[in-house]
Structures are given as structure tokens and as C-alpha cells.
Amino acid sequence: MSTALNGKIQPLRVTQARVIHSEWIKFWSLRSTVLSLAAGVALLVGVGLITASVSASGGSIGDDRLGAADASLGGVMFAQLAFGTLGVLFMAGEYGTGMIRSTLSAVPRRLPMLWAKIAVFSAVTFVTGLVATAIAFTGGQALIGDGAASWSDAGVARAVVNTAVLLTGSGLLGIAFGALLRSTAGAVTTVFGGLFLFDNIVGLMLPDSWQGALRYFPGSSGNAAAAVTQAPDTLAPYAGLAVFAGYVVLAAIAAAWRLSRSDA
Amino acid sequence: MIEVHELTKRFGGRTAVDHLTFTVKPGIVTGFLGPNGAGKSTTMRMILGLDKPTSGTATVNGRPYAAHRAPIQQVGALIDAKAVHTGRSAYHHLSAMAATTGVPRSRVDEVIDIVGLREVARRRAGAFSLGMGQRLGIASALLADPEVLILDEPVNGLDPEGILWIRQLMRSLAAEGRTVFVSSHLMSEMALTAEHLIVVGRGRLIADMSVAGFIDQAAGDVVRVRSPRAAQLHELITGPGVTVTSTERGAFEVTGLEADQIGECAAAAGITLHELSVQKPSLEEAFMELTRDAVEYVPTGVNR
Numbered sequence: 179m180s181t182a183l184n185g186k187i188q189p190l191r192v193t194q195a196r197v198i199h200s201e202w203i204k205f206w207s208l209r210s211t212v213l214s215l216a217a218g219v220a221l222l223v224g225v226g227l228i229t230a231s232v233s234a235s236g237g238s239i240g241d242d243r244l245g246a247a248d249a250s251l252g253g254v255m256f257a258q259l260a261f262g263t264l265g266v267l268f269m270a271g272e273y274g275t276g277m278i279r280s281t282l283s284a285v286p287r288r289l290p291m292l293w294a295k296i297a298v299f300s301a302v303t304f305v306t307g308l309v310a311t312a313i314a315f316t317g318g319q320a321l322i323g324d325g326a327a328s329w330s331d332a333g334v335a336r337a338v339v340n341t342a343v344l345l346t347g348s349g350l351l352g353i354a355f356g357a358l359l360r361s362t363a364g365a366v367t368t369v370f371g372g373l374f375l376f377d378n379i380v381g382l383m384l385p386d387s388w389q390g391a392l393r394y395f396p397g398s399s400g401n402a403a404a405a406v407t408q409a410p411d412t413l414a415p416y417a418g419l420a421v422f423a424g425y426v427v428l429a430a431i432a433a434a435w436r437l438s439r440s441d442a
Numbered sequence: 443m444i445e446v447h448e449l450t451k452r453f454g455g456r457t458a459v460d461h462l463t464f465t466v467k468p469g470i471v472t473g474f475l476g477p478n479g480a481g482k483s484t485t486m487r488m489i490l491g492l493d494k495p496t497s498g499t500a501t502v503n504g505r506p507y508a509a510h511r512a513p514i515q516q517v518g519a520l521i522d523a524k525a526v527h528t529g530r531s532a533y534h535h536l537s538a539m540a541a542t543t544g545v546p547r548s549r550v551d552e553v554i555d556i557v558g559l560r561e562v563a564r565r566r567a568g569a570f571s572l573g574m575g576q577r578l579g580i581a582s583a584l585l586a587d588p589e590v591l592i593l594d595e596p597v598n599g600l601d602p603e604g605i606l607w608i609r610q611l612m613r614s615l616a617a618e619g620r621t622v623f624v625s626s627h628l629m630s631e632m633a634l635t636a637e638h639l640i641v642v643g644r645g646r647l648i649a650d651m652s653v654a655g656f657i658d659q660a661a662g663d664v665v666r667v668r669s670p671r672a673a674q675l676h677e678l679i680t681g682p683g684v685t686v687t688s689t690e691r692g693a694f695e696v697t698g699l700e701a702d703q704i705g706e707c708a709a710a711a712g713i714t715l716h717e718l719s720v721q722k723p724s725l726e727e728a729f730m731e732l733t734r735d736a737v738e739y740v741p742t743g744v745n746r
Contacts, residue, residue: 190512190543190586200541207534208527271527279492279525280535280582284542286491286508442492 197285197294205298210267215302218260218345219310223317225253230318247327247334247406250318251311254341254404258348258373261303265352266365268299273360282442292437295353296430303349307342327406333415337406340419344404347426348373351396354429358436373397393418396425443468443621444489444590449498451484451645458484460645461498466623468589471616473636473653474625477733481645482625483521486594490519502590512543518583519592523575523599528568532559532578535567536585545586553581558607572599580608590621597631609635629729643733657728665701668693668717675713679704695721 205211229252233245272278285291315338319326327334351372355365377397381389392398393413402408402418413421444466451459459481466472476482487493489500491508500506502517510516526535536550554563557577562570567578576599583591593612597605612635616622626632632639632653639656641649649656669675672692680686684698696704701720708715723731 190515190545192512192543196544197542200538203534203538203541204527204530207531207538208529210529271529275527275529276522276524277527277530279521280539282492283490283519283521283525284514284539286513441487441494 192285192287192290194290194293197290198297200284201291201294201298205268205302208267208271210271211264214260214264214267215306218257218264218303219306221260222253222257222307222310222345223314225256226250226314226318227321229253231321234322245407246319246322246325247315247331247337249322250315250327251337251341251404251406253314254344255374257307257310257345259370261307261345261349262352262369262373263366264303265299265349266356266362266369267352268295268349269353269356270360270362270365271356273356274362278442288437289434292353292357292430292434296350299349299353300346303346304342307345308339311338311341311345331406333406336415337404340415341404343419344400344422347400347422350426351429354426354433357433358429373400394421396422399425443504444500444502444592444623445504446485446489446500447498449485449488449500450496451481451488451493452496458645459488459495462642462645462647464640464647464650466590466621466640467638468621469616469619470637471612471622471624471635472638472640473632474623474640474642475629475632475729476625476627476642476648478627480627480642480733482627482642483594484645485642486519486521486592486623486625489592490517490521492521512586514539514543514545515586515588517590517592518585518588519594520576520579520583520596521592521594523572523579526567526575526578529566531564532567532570532581533563535578536581539582540585543586549585549587553584556584557581573601573604576600576604576608580611588620591615591623593622593624595625595627597626597628605631629726630724633725641729641732648732653725656732657723657725663697663700664721664723665696665699665704666693666717666719666721667696667704667715669708669713669715671713674711675704675708678711678713679707693717 230250233249272281281291282288315334319328329335348369351369352365355368356362359365359368373396377392377395380395381392384391393402393411399413399418399421402412403415403422405412405415408414412418446462446464449459449462450457462485474482484493488495489502489507491506507513507517532554533550536553537547540547540550554560557580559574559577559581562574567575570578576596580596583593596608600608612622612624624635636653638652639649640647667675670692672694676686676694679696679699684696686694686696688694701718705715705718
């Protein structure tokens with residue numbers, strides 16, 4: 179029985195690039211991650227086409243070409259659910275199954291694993307999200323026909339890119355809370371509560387004079403970033419993007435702190 | 443070489459590992475024994491950096507595990523067979539592990555063959571039996587051809603053939619000069635594989651000695667005597683520090699005297715002996731004897 183590594187001449191060592199390669203293999207070798215990614219694309223494109231065709235047949239477009247652009251991106255919230263879940267699964271799935279003990283045995287410094295997950299996830303979801311958003315916009319405008327927006331309209335290209343960033347960021351929140359809570363159910367609840375419910379619930383409780391603070395909340399700032407036209411009482415797109423990115427960075431720092439300090 | 447010094451771990455108010463100090467040497471299989479809850483797994487997890495010690499140190503080949511450039515080349519570990527994502531195939535699991543350290547893909551195929559998982563390598567690990575899971579864990583441990591192997595209860599869930607296989611594997615790895623550190627709560631299993639023993643109970647070191655020495659220390663030898671004049675011999679040998687227990691008519695067992703002494707005594711009195719035999723305690727009995735106190739106070743909390 180031979181147990182020896184042939185030759186044993188390879189300079190074996192852990193590098194950040196190798197850990198990224200490892201996470202890349204992990205990402206694509208799970209059916210659940212690939213399915214979540216496909217679901218995100220299907221929801222973004224599918225719901226976008228539906229909202230576009232509804233607004234076209236309802237005749238509400240009129241001269242509002244930029245409203246037409248927003249209509250074709252109506253699936254963003256649903257896609258956020260899928261991409262957010264994907265992020266949670268990518269991290270919390272390691273804790274749920276026990277895989278984390280193998281992972282951290284191979285990378286005992288731990289943080290390179292978190293950076294690698296963030297890198298792989300960001301690259302895959304940003305590219306996928308960008309393509310899906312572009313398809314949703316182009317397809318949606320084709321359905322609308324008269325009064326449709328075009329790529330050259332102000333804010334359209336920015337909104338498409340920012341939508342992909344928003345989807346990526348939602349998933350990164352999933353990774354961060356997956357690392358913080360180590361539970362798929364807990365992290366999914368927290369991320370979606372924070373993105374979709376937190377703003378509304380707190381909005382109900384805040385006195386009127388404080389309502390201006392709502393625009394800085396995670397859900398509102400993210401939506402502001404992805405909008406073609408700036409809605410009243412919301413941040414300007416790039417300001418919204420910066421605030422939303424701030425939440426993602428904070429969550430990632432908290433995740434790194436917990437990962438490096440706690441027993442696995 | 444694994445060196446553990448004053449290693450201590452507390453979970454809340456419970457001390458799982460209590461100032462453990464020991465060294466695991468290369469070239470032999472060292473058994474890590476103790477009742478459930480004695481702190482074996484926690485100690486192994488601390489050696490691997492998965493748990494942080496409350497105090498004390500653990501080093502592998504002179505450095506903390508995490509300080510090595512290629513940790514899995516230093517230590518191959520089987521901490522538990524469930525440290526695998528259930529949705530991933532054995533092949534992809536091993537590929538991802540190999541990628542972290544630059545272990546070539548060809549080695550993944552090699553270890554799959556070594557543990558005999560070729561036919562199921564592309565199936566989801568979640569569908570594996572416990573025994574197949576253990577084999578996958580062993581494959582993962584062997585991946586980077588490590589100098590040190592740490593195996594936590596490796597025979598768990600294996601069928602007799604698998605148990606035989608892992609015993610041979612451990613012995614051959616040690617024979618190649620590697621350090622093999624294997625935990626078990628079964629003394630009988632260690633008797634068949636280990637040369638050296640580190641015994642813990644309630645997180646404390648109880649014994650650190652060879653398997654033979656362990657038996658000698660745990661219980662004195664018992665001499666069994668059978669004679670037609672048993673009652674007369676019984677009276678002759680009775681004395682301070684000598685215990686005689688009658689087992690059946692015409693026979694008894696003696697502790698506190700060597701077989702030679704009993705034989706001479708019988709010869710001097712002209713008493714015929716039909717049997718004079720030294721009864722070695724079994725390894726399991728020796729283990730029970732040593733850890734009796736530890737078992738009685740096993741905490742009722744979670745067994746880590």
C-alpha cells in the first residue's frame with residue numbers, strides 16, 4: 179500500500195490565490211448554489227418582463243421613458259432573495275454540514291477563506307447579475323415598444339450596473355451573516371428582515387421629524403442606488419450606493435472578527 | 443512530533459481539558475484513551491487550531507499548526523467523518539481541499555484509490571454510509587502526505603473489514619516514520635494498534651506510558667492456585683499484604699505474592715499443586731481500573 183505523495187517535490191503552501199481556487203471549486207460543485215444562481219437570473223428576467231408588459235398594456239408609460247426603464251427592472255427584489263440566499267448557503271452551509279472543520283483545518287489562519295469566498299462570490303454574482311439585468315432591461319423595453327427607454331438614456335446604464343452591485347451586495351450580506359450566525363435559517367431571516375422589513379417597521383415607529391433618516395437604511399439606500407430615477411425622500415443613486423456598500427463592509431468586518439476569534 | 447504543554451480549555455464553568463502535558467513521538471502509533479467526555483476531541487481540536495486554548499500551548503513539529511506554510515502537509519486530520527458538505531461529491535471535496543495548498547489533482551485520484559472509494563467518488567457525500575464517510579475523512583487526511591496524523595475515533599462506524607484496514611494503515615504509516623496519534627474510548631482497539639498510550643480522564647492526564655507498562659501499573663498480577671490441599675496452603679501463605687480469594691472448591695486466587703513464592707511454599711510443605719498460573723489483567727480491565735474515578739464524575743453536559 180502506497181501512501182506517499184509521488185516525488186514530494188511540489189512547494190506546497192497555502193496562498194490566497196489557492197484558497198480562492200478552492201472556493202471556486204466549492205461554489206460550482208454544489209447543486210444548491212448553481213440552482214440559486216439560476217433562480218436569481220430567472221426571477222430578475224422573468225419578473226422584469228412581466229412588470230414591463232403589464233405597464234406597457236396598462237398604458238401608464240406614456241412619455242415616461244425612465245419609468246419604463248424602472249418597470250423592466252421590477253424583478254430586482256425577487257432576485258435579491260435568490261442571491262441573498264445563495265450568499266447565506268455559501269457560508270452557513272459550511273457550518274450546517276460540518277464542512278467548516280475541514281475548511282479551517284486546511285486554512286487555519288481562517289481569514290483567507292472569508293476573503294476567498296467574498297472574491298469568488300462577488301465575481302460570479304456581479305457578472306451573472308449584470309448579464310441578467312441587461313437582458314431584463316433590453317427584453318423589457320422590447321416588450322414596451324413605444325415609449326421604451328434606451329441604453330443611452332440618462333441613468334439607465336448606471337441603474338443596470340448598480341442593480342448588479344445591489345444583487346452582489348445582498349449576497350455578501352448573506353455571507354457575512356452566515357459567518358456571524360452560523361445558521362442558514364437565522365442568516366436568511368436576518369438578511370431579508372434587514373433588507374425588506376426593517377425600513378418599514380422602523381419607519382412606523384419613528385416620529386415624523388426623524389423620517390428623513392429612513393433613506394440611510396439598508397433597504398432604502400440599496401433601492402436608491404438601483405433606481406433609474408431618484409424617487410422623493412431617497413438618496414441620490416451614488417450616495418445610496420455608498421451607504422449600502424457601507425453596510426456590506428461593516429457586516430464583513432463583523433464576520434471577520436467573529437471568524438478569527440471564535441472556536442470553529 | 444506533537445507537543446502539548448499545560449493545555450487547558452474551559453467552556454463556561456466546565457473545564458474540558460485541564461493542564462495537559464504530553465509528547466507524541468514519531469515512528470509509533472500513540473493511542474489517546476479516555477472515557478467519553480474526557481477531553482480527547484477538544485485536545486485534538488486545539489492541536490489543529492479549531493478551538494483556542496484557554497491557556498497552554500500545542501505545537502506540531504515545533505510550531506503551532508496555523509503557523510505552518512502548508513498545514514495539511516504537516517498534519518493530516520480526521521476529526522469527524524461529518525466534516526464534509528453533504529451536497530458535494532467526494533471527488534470535489536478532496537479537490538477543494540487539495541487546491542488550498544497546491545496539492546496536484548493526480549494526488550486526489552491517488553488517495554481515492556488508497557481508501558477504496560473509486561466507485562462512489564462522484565456521488566454526493568451525503569449519501570455515504572458512516573464507514574464510507576470515515577474513508578473519505580482518511581483520504582482527506584492523507585491528501586498532502588503529512589508527517590503527522592491525528593485521527594479521532596477512526597474505527598467508528600467501520601465494518602470488520604474496514605477496521606482491519608485502518609489498523610494496518612495506521613501501523614504502516616507509523617512504520618514509515620510518521621507520528622500517528624489516534625483517539626479511542628475502546629481499550630481493546632488500542633491494544634491491537636497502539637504501542638504507546640496517553641490516558642486522560644476528566645481532562646487530566648492519567649497515564650503516559652507504553653501499553654505493556656500500562657497494564658502492569660493498572661493492576662497487580664493475580665496468581666491462580668489449584669491444589670487438593672488448598673485449605674492448608676491457604677493458611678500457609680496468608681500474611682500481611684496478601685489477599686486470598688476462594689474461587690471454587692480446591693482453588694483460590696492470590697494477590698500480593700509472586701507465583702515463585704507460592705510454589706516454594708507449597709514445595710516446602712510437600713503440598714501438590716495442580717495449577718499455578720499468573721493471570722494478567724486484560725487491557726480493558728486495566729483501563730477500567732485506571733479511569734474508574736474519572737468515569738464516575740463524567741459531566742452530564744455536551745460531549746465534545
